[in-house]
Amino acid sequence: MSSRRVAIKNSEPGVTSVNTAGAGASPSLQSRDIHAFLIVAETGSLRRAAEQLNISVNTVRSRIERLEKEHQASLFTRTRTGAILTPAGRELQVIATRLRAELSLRERAADASLLAPGELRIGASEAIGSTWLTPHILDLQSQFPELTITILCDYDLKRDRSYELDVGLVFYPPANPELITAKIATLHFLLFASKRYVTRHGAPTSLHDMVENHKFVEQSAPGVNSHFLDLLIGLDRPKGFMPVRTNSSLALFWAVANDIGIALMPTYVVDLTNRLVPLDLPVQFRFDLYYYYHPEARDAPPVRATIAWLKKMFDPVRFPWFREAFVHPRDVEEDRTREGRIVNLFSSMTDD
Secondary structure, eight states, X not given: OTTOEEXXXXXXXXXEEEEEESTTOOSOEEHHHHHHHHHHHHHSOHHHHHHHHTSOHHHHXXXXXXXXXXXXXXXXXXXXXXXXXXXXXXXXXXXXXXXXXXXXXXXXXXXXXXXXXXXXXXXXXXXXXXXXXXXXXXXXXXXXXXXXXXXXEESOTTOOOGGGOSEEEESSOOSXXXXXXXXXXXXXXXEEEEHHHHXXXXXXXXXXXXXXXOOBEEEOOTTSXXXXXXXXXXSOOOTXXXXXXXXXXXXXXXXHHTTSOBEEEEGGGGGTOSSEEEXXXXXXXXXXXXXXXXXXXXXXXXXXXXXXXXXXXXXTTTOXXXXXXXXXXXXXXXXXXXXXXXXXXXXXXXXX
């Protein structure tokens, strides 16, 4: 055993495994097994270890037996007075003690400079947080299984929440000059309707036609430019033109996808469902998206990993919707079925 080289890796969320390399090395050791082994070694008793770990004696025994099977050696000699380490057990104790220290350092490093111990707090608009980040959150969380990843979705896009976030995504650069800020993407918006809506009512041929013969769903919330419609078509609208108004972009999405009316939506919605189609109307908006984090957290592994993850989520090569230059959905329509494009959160809405 002394010739083995040991390295820590992540396995399933919430469990850390240890790889041992070398002649006769076992493929992995679970951190819970190692911890139980060390407690038995320190207390000299399976029963006292079980009491300290608040688990059953049988659970402790099974963890020790799993380690013995992995190493093909007995780790303890059972006596009437307790459990005594064998030579193989003493060798493993040296390695396991070092591993426990490394795991402790890793956990403390993960917590360093985070606003709340044991928690990584990410803020975004309700739309981005719900529809774009959440479906991919396991990619980030699996890197730090000891942390809780909290995604705080906000309906007020102008509110400064930097005091409560480790990493934020905003449409307006934060006022605090001490924050580290950089642009990460550009979001482009067009008017969309569902395919069924267009089949039933036809596609509007002009803004005037949209007002006179169609329905419109509006999002109205702080920080959302809810007045763009007034600028486009004025205030004189027929009754029934706006059947639904909501402060939620997710509610807006469902309303349009379920054929209630037309709405202004980001072009990335075509990666959420194939029910929607862009309309050929002279309406196009764009908004830059920025990320920020606190300078004292620049070296914190969770923050660095979050920034790298966000850059992946808004990669303009993989996702052309986030490029500086506008890319029309129809220009990438033929490529929409490639792996990773349709977000599984809305898989029930990709069956048209």
